[in-house]
Amino acid sequence: MSVIAIVTCRVLPEPDTDQQPMLEACARAGVLVELVPWDDPSVDWSQYKAAILRSCWNYYEDPEAFRHWILEAATKTQLVNPPETLLYNLDKRYLLDLQGKGIAIVPTRLIRKEQDLLSAVLESGWDRFVVKSMISAASFMTRHFNQAQVEEATTFVSTILESRTAMIQPFMASVADGGEVSLIHLGGELTHAIVKQPRFDGGEEDVSAAFQPDATLRETAAKVLSAVDFPWVYARVDLMRGDDGTWLLSELELLEPSLFLAHHPPALAKFAELVAGL
8 A cells, every 4th residue: 555654753843633633534535644844854655655744843943954855855745735835835925925915914025134124113103013034934933022122123134134034023912812713724625713812932823623614704815716826735815904993814735734623523523634634
């Protein structure tokens, strides 16, 4: 029987709560899977029928090495999501691409030098703002500040700019009040949603129980995904409310997102079905 690689990393930065339920669901579906680290140079990826990225959560430490791995592994096995999708989603510049296609996003500005941060803070009038790396995962290099902390924010930006580009966004008050909604899609279908609470550098993830989103959330997520020019098998659309109540895209996760499968058993079965079909 052909083996499907579930792509992880040698040392997980944090536990993957979906890992064991996901493996058990695949076993119940009669699918032979194996956890395989992307960062193990001894792996022969040609021995796997396909490789589905799940918990390669240290990629942000060396994004160039990860980009190289994607291109190399794609010559030896089927990557899921496909390599062109993964590379598009690796850098958060995709937000600006989607904005150019008519998607309402959380206001985002690139920071290439310290002066860019100072200009953004002065011109935007944002009392509170979030600074993060353009290539990151979880809460890596992500902190929030207020107007009185511009000097501290500038120091933080300098640290980011030593190795990558940074970005600045307003701190959305709605997140503090109600959290960020994540809509999980598998095989083209929305399976469930959860609410995540704000998370910054060093913080732990706090999520709600799964629920079925209303029509407005569904339509917003569908509009986001329709603007993506690349194929996908799994996707997570993260939305926040703007000050006027409009839903704004904060993240589109097509690379290695937590899918909160353990929160919704039907999604576990759907995931196993998709893996079986690879």
